[in-house]
Amino acid sequence: xxxxxxxxxxxxxxxxxxxxxxxxxxxxxxxxxxxxxxxxxxxxxxxxxxxxxxxxxxxxxxxxxxxxxxxxxxxxxxxxxxxxxxxxxxxxxxxxxxxxxxxxxxxxxxxx
Amino acid sequence: xxxxxxxxxxxxxxxxxxxxxxxxxxxxxxxxxxxxxxxxxxxxxxxxxxxxxxxxxxxxxxxxxxxxxxxxxxxxxxxxxxxxxxxxxxxxxxxxxxxxxxxxxxxxxxxxxxx
Numbered sequence: 001x002x003x004x005x006x007x008x009x010x011x012x013x014x015x016x017x018x019x020x021x022x023x024x025x026x027x028x029x030x031x032x033x034x035x036x037x038x039x040x041x042x043x044x045x046x047x048x049x050x051x052x053x054x055x056x057x058x059x060x061x062x063x064x065x066x067x068x069x070x071x072x073x074x075x076x077x078x079x080x081x082x083x084x085x086x087x088x089x090x091x092x093x094x095x096x097x098x099x100x101x102x103x104x105x106x107x108x109x110x111x112x
Numbered sequence: 113x114x115x116x117x118x119x120x121x122x123x124x125x126x127x128x129x130x131x132x133x134x135x136x137x138x139x140x141x142x143x144x145x146x147x148x149x150x151x152x153x154x155x156x157x158x159x160x161x162x163x164x165x166x167x168x169x170x171x172x173x174x175x176x177x178x179x180x181x182x183x184x185x186x187x188x189x190x191x192x193x194x195x196x197x198x199x200x201x202x203x204x205x206x207x208x209x210x211x212x213x214x215x216x217x218x219x220x221x222x223x224x225x226x227x
């Protein structure tokens with residue numbers, strides 16, 4: 001079945017460092033891809049999404065490009081802030097049912 | 113205005129009890145979901161309803177019964193609670209477009225602790 005794999009965390013960075021969180025997927029067909037963020041004690045918020053190959057999603061300085069050839073959707077940010085500390089989830093949307101299939105989440109901790 | 117709301121936020125109960133979690137969305141969406149997040153933060157779909165009809169039931173024990181009285185509400189009732197049911201339960205909603213590109217909006221979660 002469809003699945004999503006994210007890099008293991010936690011990831012600890014200093015403020016203003018460059019961030020990459022790797023995400024790869026396995027799916028039949030062409031799913032939509034999402035990054036969600038969960039701040040401590042809160043629900044999930046959509047960070048960005050891409051619905052077809054070569055689309056780039058971007059929001060709040062974060063970017064991810066839908067790469068069909070490598071089945072990847074890596075999350076990047078050029079300069080992280082302490083306020084970016086959270087758990088980041090990569091997910092795909094099953095084309096038949098619409099359910100989201102999540103990766104295991106990557107905890108990001110940014111230190112001042 | 114909260115888009116997707118859940119009550120209660122915290123629920124602590126004894127094994128064997130029956131409890132319910134309520135979810136409401138004011139986004140006018142057609143589709144609602146329940147997800148379970150375990151202690152390692154892993155999220156998994158449980159159920160999905162579209163216009164009050166069940167469309168996804170992901171091998172969840174039949175102690176869990178979702179109920180959708182109308183399009184804006186999806187409640188989760190759990191019978192005979194077990195220790196392993198302790199988790200955070202998230203409700204979500206989406207427009208339910210046929211191409212499945214729509215965004216799901218999540219509630220704040222209900223942390224269930226079974227003692």
